[in-house]
Amino acid sequence: MSTSVLWFRRDLRLTDNPALLAATRSPTLPLFVIDPALWGPAGPVRRAYLARSLRRLDESLGGALHVRTGDPALVVPQVAAQVAASQVHCAADFAPYGARRDNEVRARLAASGAALVETGSPYAVPPGQVTKADGSPYRVFSAFYRAWVDRGCPGPAPGPGPDVSWVRLTAGGAVPAEPALCDLALPEVGEVAARDRWARFVADGLARYHLSRNRPDLAGTSSMSAALRWGEIHPRTLLADVADLETAQRQRLEVFRKELAWREFYADVLHHIPDSARRGLRTDLAAIDVDTGPAADDLLHAWQQGLTGYPFVDAGMRQLRSEGWMHNRVRMVVASFLVKDLHLHWTQGARWFLRWLRDGDLASNQHGWQWVAGVGTDAAPYYRIFNPVRQGVTFDPDGDYVRRYVPQLRQVPGPAVHQPWALPGGMPPGYPRRVVDHEQARRDALERYSAARRTGPVTVGSPNG
DNA sequence: TTTTGAGTTGTTCGA
DNA sequence: GTCGAACAACTCAAA
Numbered sequence: 001m002s003t004s005v006l007w008f009r010r011d012l013r014l015t016d017n018p019a020l021l022a023a024t025r026s027p028t029l030p031l032f033v034i035d036p037a038l039w040g041p042a043g044p045v046r047r048a049y050l051a052r053s054l055r056r057l058d059e060s061l062g063g064a065l066h067v068r069t070g071d072p073a074l075v076v077p078q079v080a081a082q083v084a085a086s087q088v089h090c091a092a093d094f095a096p097y098g099a100r101r102d103n104e105v106r107a108r109l110a111a112s113g114a115a116l117v118e119t120g121s122p123y124a125v126p127p128g129q130v131t132k133a134d135g136s137p138y139r140v141f142s143a144f145y146r147a148w149v150d151r152g153c154p155g156p157a158p159g160p161g162p163d164v165s166w167v168r169l170t171a172g173g174a175v176p177a178e179p180a181l182c183d184l185a186l187p188e189v190g191e192v193a194a195r196d197r198w199a200r201f202v203a204d205g206l207a208r209y210h211l212s213r214n215r216p217d218l219a220g221t222s223s224m225s226a227a228l229r230w231g232e233i234h235p236r237t238l239l240a241d242v243a244d245l246e247t248a249q250r251q252r253l254e255v256f257r258k259e260l261a262w263r264e265f266y267a268d269v270l271h272h273i274p275d276s277a278r279r280g281l282r283t284d285l286a287a288i289d290v291d292t293g294p295a296a297d298d299l300l301h302a303w304q305q306g307l308t309g310y311p312f313v314d315a316g317m318r319q320l321r322s323e324g325w326m327h328n329r330v331r332m333v334v335a336s337f338l339v340k341d342l343h344l345h346w347t348q349g350a351r352w353f354l355r356w357l358r359d360g361d362l363a364s365n366q367h368g369w370q371w372v373a374g375v376g377t378d379a380a381p382y383y384r385i386f387n388p389v390r391q392g393v394t395f396d397p398d399g400d401y402v403r404r405y406v407p408q409l410r411q412v413p414g415p416a417v418h419q420p421w422a423l424p425g426g427m428p429p430g431y432p433r434r435v436v437d438h439e440q441a442r443r444d445a446l447e448r449y450s451a452a453r454r455t456g457p458v459t460v461g462s463p464n465g
Numbered sequence: 466t467t468t469t470g471a472g473t474t475g476t477t478c479g480a
Numbered sequence: 481g482t483c484g485a486a487c488a489a490c491t492c493a494a495a
Binding site for chain 3: 472478479
């Protein structure tokens with residue numbers, strides 16, 4: 001019987017894994033390839049997360065995981081030849097880089113008589129399959145969501161049988177060491193931890209999710225984003241569990257299901273328009289006046305380090321650095337701040353997010369930023385500008401979130417922490433002054449956006465006109 | 466083809 | 481303090 005290779009990418013789990021079922025009909029070598037093109041730009045948090053998750057995967061495979069470093073287009077055919085595999089199995093990847101890479105791997109495998117077999121994908125419904133009646137893709141979420149729900153999705157795939165035979169390669173292939181992480185608080189990673197966390201959320205959090213998901217001071221979210229990003233759990237599994245509960249709670253559970261659908265919607269948009277990873281979808285605002293130069297660099301740096309002088313923004317940016325994660329409500333606020341208060345280009349913020357977020361996903365990240373910047377699908381109107389103080393007071397009403405991440409403000413009680421410049425005792429020592437005045441920055445942004453709209457659409461690469 | 470209704474996440478102002 | 485209107489028209493989806 002011929003051997004197979006099971007090439008893990010962003011699906012680091014054994015259960016509910018159709019590609020694994022397809023591969024393990026014959027003796028299978030489990031493989032992960034560390035691609036320098038992706039490993040290089042990743043920050044320490046992403047690297048640590050991946051290294052830990054690979055270790056968990058290796059444990060569940062009884063130590064059989066073979067890890068190689070290099071260009072997958074070269075390494076995968078090499079490993080396949082080494083074990084005389086006629087098939088390399090994986091889940092389909094729909095992001096621009098992954099799709100290109102897989103085409104190359106497929107071509108090189110074919111040259112040596114082997115096949116790349118794609119089974120399943122990281123999504124409940126693979127990108128490209130939810131379309132309008134005429135077959136074209138959706139451009140607004142609500143319509144996509146209705147069609148996505150109508151289409152339904154298959155139930156979870158069964159786990160691997162007890163008779164799976166894993167092929168072992170003794171030479172090389174060790175799981176990479178984790179980068180040194182000084183003060184980083186990473187929660188448990190891996191498939192088992194993901195399922196445990198999900199079970200806790202279903203038991204304790206799901207019923208209140210629609211009420212508490214916007215509160216960064218509470219543990220109101222599912223915290224499943226990183227596990228979904230790395231495929232430690234599949235959205236099918238989550239949807240099936242939610243469907244089992246649905247009866248009396250239909251309305252409330254809808255809110256959670258929509259969040260999963262957003263992930264699928266953005267993957268679908270990126271699949272149809274790969275260039276949207278780099279450029280906003282709306283060309284009429286491409287001419288927006290963005291600040292550059294040393295002063296702009298200083299503002300970017302202050303934003304990155306959580307030194308803007310706006311506590312809610314700074315808390316978010318510090319949470320990102322210390323945990324590799326930020327609450328979604330705060331992501332919107334800090335993104336709006338970068339784009340509309342600091343007048344920087346959304347891609348600068350998007351790049352920083354992808355470097356640090358352990359759940360960083362190209363499609364969700366780039367399109368989330370485009371929504372805030374007003375240049376994406378269902379773009380926010382340009383005059384919708386988040387007020388960093390008001391958002392803090394509304395969604396962190398006691399100031400607990402700010403105090404948790406900004407030690408310089410820990411002595412300030414209650415919601416007053418959102419406006420330290422107005423404290424009767426003056427600014428707490430060690431906390432920076434505001435880098436911009438929000439009122440003024442807001443008016444400036446409104447002017448820049450209306451000016452861009454007057455200029456009209458701009459075709460990149462040709463003179464404005 | 467035309468028409469109609471709808472569209473994640475906000476803020477400010479004035480009554 | 482609370483409420484509705486204005487922000488500014490535009491694109492998309494579906495009938």
